[in-house]
Amino acid sequence: MPNPTDLRAKEEAHWAKTSRLMFTHLAVWFFFGFVIHMFVKPLNNIIIPILGFPLGFYMAAQGSLIVFVVMLFMFAKQQDKIDREFGFAEED
Amino acid sequence: MATTSSGSGSDFLSNLGKIYGFYTGGFLAFVILLAVLEQVGVPNKILGYFFVFFTLAVYAIIGILSRTAQVSEYYVAGRSVPAFYNGMATGADWMSAASFVGMAGTLFLLGYDGLAWVLGWTGGFVLVSILIGPYLRKFGAYTVPDFLAFRYGGNLARGLGVVVLVACSFTYVTAQIYGTGLIASRFLGMQFELAVFAGLVGILVCSMLGGMRAVTWTQVAQYIVLIIAYLTPIVILSTKNYGIPIPELTYGQAIADITAREQQMLATGLTTAATLKPHIQPFINYTPLNFFAIIMCMMVGTASLPHILMRYFTTPSVREARQSVGWSLLFIFLLYFSAPAYAAFSKLEVYTNIIGRDLSAIRPWLFSWGELGLIQICGKNAASIDAVIAACKAIADHPGVVRLQDFVINTDVIVLSTPEIAGLPYVISGLVAAGGLAAALSTADGLLLAIANALSHDVYYKMIDPTAPTARRLIVARVLLLIVAVVAAATAATKPGDILAMVGWAFSLAMAGNFPALVMGVWWKRATATGAICGIIAGFGLCLFYLVTTRYFPGAGVKYFGMTSLLNPATGAPLVDIAKVMALPNAMESFPTLAHPLANKVGWFNLTNIACGLLGAPLGFAVIYIVSKLGREPSAEMQAYVDDIRKPRGRTVLEEKTT
Numbered sequence: 088m089p090n091p092t093d094l095r096a097k098e099e100a101h102w103a104k105t106s107r108l109m110f111t112h113l114a115v116w117f118f119f120g121f122v123i124h125m126f127v128k129p130l131n132n133i134i135i136p137i138l139g140f141p142l143g144f145y146m147a148a149q150g151s152l153i154v155f156v157v158m159l160f161m162f163a164k165q166q167d168k169i170d171r172e173f174g175f176a177e178e179d
Numbered sequence: 180m181a182t183t184s185s186g187s188g189s190d191f192l193s194n195l196g197k198i199y200g201f202y203t204g205g206f207l208a209f210v211i212l213l214a215v216l217e218q219v220g221v222p223n224k225i226l227g228y229f230f231v232f233f234t235l236a237v238y239a240i241i242g243i244l245s246r247t248a249q250v251s252e253y254y255v256a257g258r259s260v261p262a263f264y265n266g267m268a269t270g271a272d273w274m275s276a277a278s279f280v281g282m283a284g285t286l287f288l289l290g291y292d293g294l295a296w297v298l299g300w301t302g303g304f305v306l307v308s309i310l311i312g313p314y315l316r317k318f319g320a321y322t323v324p325d326f327l328a329f330r331y332g333g334n335l336a337r338g339l340g341v342v343v344l345v346a347c348s349f350t351y352v353t354a355q356i357y358g359t360g361l362i363a364s365r366f367l368g369m370q371f372e373l374a375v376f377a378g379l380v381g382i383l384v385c386s387m388l389g390g391m392r393a394v395t396w397t398q399v400a401q402y403i404v405l406i407i408a409y410l411t412p413i414v415i416l417s418t419k420n421y422g423i424p425i426p427e428l429t430y431g432q433a434i435a436d437i438t439a440r441e442q443q444m445l446a447t448g449l450t451t452a453a454t455l456k457p458h459i460q461p462f463i464n465y466t467p468l469n470f471f472a473i474i475m476c477m478m479v480g481t482a483s484l485p486h487i488l489m490r491y492f493t494t495p496s497v498r499e500a501r502q503s504v505g506w507s508l509l510f511i512f513l514l515y516f517s518a519p520a521y522a523a524f525s526k527l528e529v530y531t532n533i534i535g536r537d538l539s540a541i542r543p544w545l546f547s548w549g550e551l552g553l554i555q556i557c558g559k560n561a562a563s564i565d566a567v568i569a570a571c572k573a574i575a576d577h578p579g580v581v582r583l584q585d586f587v588i589n590t591d592v593i594v595l596s597t598p599e600i601a602g603l604p605y606v607i608s609g610l611v612a613a614g615g616l617a618a619a620l621s622t623a624d625g626l627l628l629a630i631a632n633a634l635s636h637d638v639y640y641k642m643i644d645p646t647a648p649t650a651r652r653l654i655v656a657r658v659l660l661l662i663v664a665v666v667a668a669a670t671a672a673t674k675p676g677d678i679l680a681m682v683g684w685a686f687s688l689a690m691a692g693n694f695p696a697l698v699m700g701v702w703w704k705r706a707t708a709t710g711a712i713c714g715i716i717a718g719f720g721l722c723l724f725y726l727v728t729t730r731y732f733p734g735a736g737v738k739y740f741g742m743t744s745l746l747n748p749a750t751g752a753p754l755v756d757i758a759k760v761m762a763l764p765n766a767m768e769s770f771p772t773l774a775h776p777l778a779n780k781v782g783w784f785n786l787t788n789i790a791c792g793l794l795g796a797p798l799g800f801a802v803i804y805i806v807s808k809l810g811r812e813p814s815a816e817m818q819a820y821v822d823d824i825r826k827p828r829g830r831t832v833l834e835e836k837t838t
Contacts, residue, residue, distance in 0.1 A: 098825075098826070101825075106702075108309075109310070112305065116309075119302075120298060120305075120474060124298070124470075124471075125467075125471075135431065138432075139431035139435045140434060141434070143459075144459045147291065147294035147297065147298055148294055148297065148519045151298060151302065152297070152298075152301050152302075152515060153512075153516075155301055155302050155305055155512075156505065156509050156512050159304060159305060159308055159501075159504055159505035159508055160502070160505040162308055162501065163308070163498070163501035163504070163505055166501060167498055167501070170498075170826070170827050174828070176827055176828060177496045177497060177827050177828055178828075
């Protein structure tokens, strides 16, 4: 059994890492949810080859959505890794 | 496949893949059987009834087989739903009649600006996963107010949580029941009021006996129906027109064609620069502020809506709760990234085969919708060629071909008419109707359960009679479910005028009322009970005030609260001349109809009232922060509980508290 101060330190380190991961994902979310769409007009001048989509339109209709889906599966993995590192993950 | 479920060895759970695989195959065989029946001459109406009643019967059977007498099964499906299936159930829970039927139509009308809804209704799941959902799962609540009560010291916070929950869920469920009525009446020719109550029965058989457990397994079944129904027509259309069965890739070409056709229509006088809203041009229907405000409110609202959060209470572990959010969004994404394709194909069809066509050469698919008043040409219902010609003759100097400004289409038609545009047999239309019905029923189930659970668990069990035995708690839960459902159906049957806007309002209300308190509850140990209670009241109050004033007391808003006219996004001019309208006799009218010159057209900072959460939530955060800082910090015990919520390992917090 770890003594209470060890546990405390572990909890703090775990939460610091968790928070960092959260802010990273929050930043990516904000970028693809908002920032990129603020540049829709210049992006629309770029046409995706073969498919024919204007890039600004495409990002709002599909691009950002794909990023969100991929992000969520990555987040689940990364957070689980952090939990395991500190021994706070559930048993498999 | 993520069909592994830790610990639960029941036959049903270990055979989920087989069961739902068999179910999907059975459904496809059923569609093929009906297609054969159509070929041998069975009338459309009979086929429509087959579709609706067969699917309803299947949901009912699942609902009855999943009946339960255990409290944890009733409220959180025994916390045994694997991530993959919970993702499907959440997908069905999430995608409503508005998503299934309305989304493509909105994109048709608004073009790029409509994508605010697509983005807003997907990106929020990122917030669910990183900020709230898994932590509430670890906490071990039955309902969202459960968490608020525990973290913020008792029944006042619980009561506020219930108020917020009912405010945002009830309007939403009314819209869903309305949706079932609309679909059933349109496809079966049932009377609308009757169809509403038929839909109600469908909802109740799914949820009443088995609570969350029954709703979960019917929602999985409903997801399968709705996604097959949504994708089939458009995949066929894409294959027919472009030779590739992936509409999400081929509609880029359709968009290029639309843009070219728009220029051509302008050049040939078929439209004017004032009427035409180019499909890919941003910020002509919403100002940039409102475009981003809507995205923000829908996203944050997603992460605050109780009927979504409670789906993640049902997974076997915190880890699976996180994975499950990923699966949810993947399943939702399948529909949302196809909706713009529907819009583009439909628009291309309208622009090339209706606009600019000689009146006598109009394509016949639209007359059946014209008859219902859903498509108008030259200001009259386009019920037949003769009706269209007569209507246009009545307009002075009409050129004899349909111009863009002559053509008005109800947004619901886009998805429903695509099978006919593609020249597909009626069986596909019936399939689409069954899909729309599945979307509306599954969302209504989730919402009703959220409301009834809050009333039975939070209000009855926790606030009124904490000693109630299990059997009585479950009876109360079912009776309340029935009452809420009947009240919602009765409201829907009156066809309230604001019903569609109300769905948007629900997100803002949830955002303002729940989001600050939930996020601070997990992420800031220092948040106190007084702070949270003040924050909920202030944030939710401000949002509600802004909504109610701009919609129901716009005159008072202008006179006493300094509201001004919203601006036209394309021109930047005010929508109404406030000075002139305020001089009218009805300016100060309360509860005016939508036709009132000021209703929904005034506000602060040019912010549309759908996005009122953008005012409420920041205020909520600020109030929680300031009031918490002024008070004493929460007890060491409470802070230890918060630490527990943050670590997936170990027992749920709530169980530890009650045992």
